[in-house]
Amino acid sequence: MRVDWLSLVDFRSYRALDWRPDPTVNLLIGPNGAGKTNVLESIGYLASLKSFRSASDSDVISRWSGSSVIRAGIGSIDRERLIEIEIPREGGRRTQVDKTKLKRTAELLGVLRVVAFLPEDLDLVKRGPAYRRDLLDDIAVQLWPSAYLDQSEYDRSVRQRNAFLKSGDRDEVTLAVWDSRLAQAGGRVMARRIRVIETLTPLLAESYSVIASEDAQVGITYSASWIEGAVPSVSAGEYADAIARALEARRRVDYERRMTTVGPHRDEPGFSIGERDARTQASQGEQRTLALAMKLAAHQAITQALSETPVLLLDDVFSELDPNRAEALAGALPENTQTLVTSARPEDLPISGKVWSVGEGDVG
Amino acid sequence: MFEGPVQRLIDELSRLPGIGSKSAQRLAFHILAIEKPDALRLAAAINDMRDQVTLCERCFNVAAGELCSICRDQRRDDSVVCVVERPQDIVVVERTQEYRGGYHVLGGSLSPINGVGPGQLRFDELRARLQTEGIEELIVATNPTVEGDATAMYIAREFKPLGLRVTRLASGLPVGGDLDYADELTLGRALAGRSEL
Ligand SMILES: Nc1ncnc2c1ncn2[C@@H]1O[C@H](COP(=O)(O)OP(=O)(O)O)[C@@H](O)[C@H]1O
Ligand SMILES: [Mg+2]
Ligand SMILES: [Zn+2]
Numbered sequence: 001m002r003v004d005w006l007s008l009v010d011f012r013s014y015r016a017l018d019w020r021p022d023p024t025v026n027l028l029i030g031p032n033g034a035g036k037t038n039v040l041e042s043i044g045y046l047a048s049l050k051s052f053r054s055a056s057d058s059d060v061i062s063r064w065s066g067s068s069v070i071r072a073g074i075g076s077i078d079r080e081r082l083i084e085i086e087i088p089r090e091g092g093r094r095t096q097v098d099k100t101k102l103k104r105t106a107e108l109l110g111v112l113r114v115v116a117f118l119p120e121d122l123d124l125v126k127r128g129p130a131y132r133r134d135l136l137d138d139i140a141v142q143l144w145p146s147a148y149l150d151q152s153e154y155d156r157s158v159r160q161r162n163a164f165l166k167s168g169d170r171d172e173v174t175l176a177v178w179d180s181r182l183a184q185a186g187g188r189v190m191a192r193r194i195r196v197i198e199t200l201t202p203l204l205a206e207s208y209s210v211i212a213s214e215d216a217q218v219g220i221t222y223s224a225s226w227i228e229g230a231v232p233s234v235s236a237g238e239y240a241d242a243i244a245r246a247l248e249a250r251r252r253v254d255y256e257r258r259m260t261t262v263g264p265h266r267d268e269p270g271f272s273i274g275e276r277d278a279r280t281q282a283s284q285g286e287q288r289t290l291a292l293a294m295k296l297a298a299h300q301a302i303t304q305a306l307s308e309t310p311v312l313l314l315d316d317v318f319s320e321l322d323p324n325r326a327e328a329l330a331g332a333l334p335e336n337t338q339t340l341v342t343s344a345r346p347e348d349l350p351i352s353g354k355v356w357s358v359g360e361g362d363v364g
Numbered sequence: 365m366f367e368g369p370v371q372r373l374i375d376e377l378s379r380l381p382g383i384g385s386k387s388a389q390r391l392a393f394h395i396l397a398i399e400k401p402d403a404l405r406l407a408a409a410i411n412d413m414r415d416q417v418t419l420c421e422r423c424f425n426v427a428a429g430e431l432c433s434i435c436r437d438q439r440r441d442d443s444v445v446c447v448v449e450r451p452q453d454i455v456v457v458e459r460t461q462e463y464r465g466g467y468h469v470l471g472g473s474l475s476p477i478n479g480v481g482p483g484q485l486r487f488d489e490l491r492a493r494l495q496t497e498g499i500e501e502l503i504v505a506t507n508p509t510v511e512g513d514a515t516a517m518y519i520a521r522e523f524k525p526l527g528l529r530v531t532r533l534a535s536g537l538p539v540g541g542d543l544d545y546a547d548e549l550t551l552g553r554a555l556a557g558r559s560e561l
Contacts, residue, residue: 090384156510163476174474174481177517181510 001113001308002338003043004073004080010065012038019363021340023075025353028342034359036342040116040313042070043340046083047114047311048141049093049105049148058089066090074112077308083111106152109145113310115299117292119320124294125278125287129268133193136269139200139298140192143305147192154185158265165258179247186264187240190224193264194233197222199305203297204290211296211328212289221270221277226262288321292329299334309337317341319348326350370396419451422493424469424486426451434458434467441465443500447490447519449473449507457505465503468493473511474518482518494526501529 008017013035028036037053041060044052051060061068067088074081084096085108095102097111124131140147161178197220208218222231226246246262247254254261271278271290278290302310312334318326318341330350333339342358343349356363365371370392378388395403419425420432423445427433434440434454444465448454454467470485493499504519506512520530 091382153510157514160474160476160510160514164481167476167479167481169476169481171482173518173521177474177514177521178476180517181514185510 001311002075003112003311004075006039006043007069007071008039008042009069010062011042011068011070012060012062014038014361015062017361017363019356021338021356022354023338025339025351026341027346027349027351027353027355028340028358028363029346029355030342030344030358032344034344035361035363036358037315039358039363040315040340040342043072043112043311044114044116044313046070046072046074046085046108047112048138049085049109052116052118057087057093061087061089072112081111083108106145106148109141109148113142113302113306113308114313115142115295115302115310116313116315117295117317118315119317121295122288122291122317122320124291125271125282129270132269133265133267135294136193136196137189139196139301142298142302142310143196143199144192147189150185150188150192154182154189154264157182157185158260158263162259165254165260170255175251179244182260182263183240183244183247186243187236187238190239190243190264190267191234191236193222193267193269194231196301197269198233199301200294200297203300204293207293207296207300207332208289210332211292211325212286213328217272217274218278218290218293219272221272222267223270224264224267285322285325288325292325292332296332296334299337303334309334312337312339314339314341316343318350319343319345323350419469423467424451424471424489425454425467439464443498444503445490445493445499445501446503446505448505449512449515453505453507465501468502470506470515473506473509473515475511485515487522490523494523494528499528501531504530504532 002023003021004023005018005020007019008014011017017039019039028039030036041051041053045060051057054060067086069084069086071082071084074083082096082098085105086094088094093105095105095108097108102108120127124135137147137151141151157178161175161182164174164178201220204220205216205218209215224231226243243263247260250262271282271294273282273286273290276282278287282290299310299312318329321329326348327350333351339353341349341351341353346355366374373392373395374385374388377383377391378385380388383391395406416428417426418429420427420435421430422435423432425432425434427435441464445468446454446457446463446465447468447470448457449470449472451469454469457463457467468486468490470487470490472480472485474480474482474485502519502523504516506515516532520532524530
């Protein structure tokens with residue numbers, strides 16, 4: 001897959017950008033604040049319908065404008081598609097594929113697939129569990145676009161159930177209804193996460209040994225308070241039943257704390273190296289290698305599933321790595337992949353590609 | 365700010381859903397520009413609607429008298445009631461020409477975020493109807509949203525124990541849709557939510 005052209009109107013620092021990236025490696029060079037990450041963010045937005053650095057959509061709209069428009073020509077093995085999304089400050093987003101309006105914004109997902117690596121991802125092993133939950137959920141959406149609906153439904157159900165608990169209402173039937181709704185969506189979210197872990201685990205071990213140039217037993221762990229012992233690999237329905245049972249058992253606590261204290265939104269994914277917990281017992285070097293390997297594994301998993309390579313975004317990553325690891329990453333990057341790399345210092349980049357100079361609202 | 369009466373209309377219009385201050389301004393000046401009888405006809409239509417239209421005492425559909433036209437229709441099957449969120453949803457079901465039963469408008473869906481619990485919806489009115497009418501089946505046609513689904517579950521839990529048949533409209537693939545053209549998203553969901561035949 002590749003972005004053949006990209007056009008931005010009132011997106012972050014860009015009033016009007018028209019850019020034709022190279023189908024291979026692109027190096028976006030410019031000083032801090034030049035607008036490099038903004039370009040990558042717009043491409044990431046097309047692939048996941050959310051910004052990789054702001055929770056709120058309206059942040060991406062240029063300060064002077066009421067709406068942003070992102071347009072792009074997406075090339076894949078068998079076809080070329082034109083996608084457009086308008087993000088207004090007020091009201092819903094509008095999306096089109098090949099000039100046809102989509103009934104639901106989410107139908108845009110899958111047209112473009114992306115794996116993004118940001119500087120903060122280097123710390124994904126030691127950050128809080130929410131970060132790793134999002135990581136698994138984001139990969140799930142790139143693999144199976146309908147996961148997006150499950151995740152939105154789950155978030156919505158948790159918010160509704162929490163609002164009910166906060167309302168002071170004690171109607172058991174209403175609570176049971178929200179329990180059941182939450183459990184159903186939660187079961188589907190959970191099943192996707194476990195499938196992501198199963199798909200990525202062998203690829204992760206492989207990528208890790210390439211970057212570290214040594215073999216290691218690396219794994220992805222998952223602990224859920226609503227499951228006793230090891231997490232089994234079962235159907236979404238069975239996870240849903242287990243969540244429903246846990247919610248019922250926690251009712252008193254949930255009423256007291258006025259929030260949902262159990263479920264996939266509280267689970268803790270992690271990593272292991274051999275017998276060690278990577279979060280508490282791995283060196284910073286090992287943790288960073290794991291983070292890099294995880295993203296490469298995600299890229300490979302999507303490639304295998306689609307027989308097509310997702311676009312790879314590497315934002316300021318090389319400058320954060322020591323020279324050895326930077327070299328190792330450069331050597332491990334997937335082939336035949338459109339890659340967008342940003343850096344303020346081109347001399348730090350251990351890879352070559354088409355060089356673009358970014359600044360003053362333009363890429364040229 | 366414009367001359368008093370103009371600004372007043374702009375303010376009123378901009379309180380309507382989906383109308384921003386710019387559109388309100390455009391509409392107000394349009395109404396100022398058209399022939400006076402045309403403008404007054406619009407005002408009269410709003411007046412008449414609010415004067416003459418009420419909610420049906422039985423099903424809470426819009427009505428021009430005590431009962432709506434559907435409740436007045438003797439040929440309709442009283443044993444089946446289709447439960448919807450809003451009066452507009454009745455129009456959608458009616459358009460299919462497939463349904464000959466009655467309706468019950470809840471007035472929304474369960475949504476604690478918006479302060480809507482069972483007490484804010486017309487469940488008591490539905491219970492009262494069950495006492496007096498020979499209703500045997502409820503067809504739940506709430507929206508396919510998290511809130512609509514929760515409302516459907518609530519109805520099943522509350523009304524099934526009373527010996528009623530409670531069914532839910534199937535969702536997933538669009539009716540008449542071709543599998544080839546179903547987007548990946550809908551198809552994924554339809555597969556996940558498949559049911560036994
Ligand atoms: N909503 C916005 N409207 C206008 N400008 C913005 C907006 N958000 C960020 N910017 C500008 O974008 C610039 C940062 O761009 P960024 O892509 O992060 O730079 P870098 O090249 O360092 O990655 C800053 O100058 C900032 O003021
Ligand atoms: Mg940046
Ligand atoms: Zn009626």
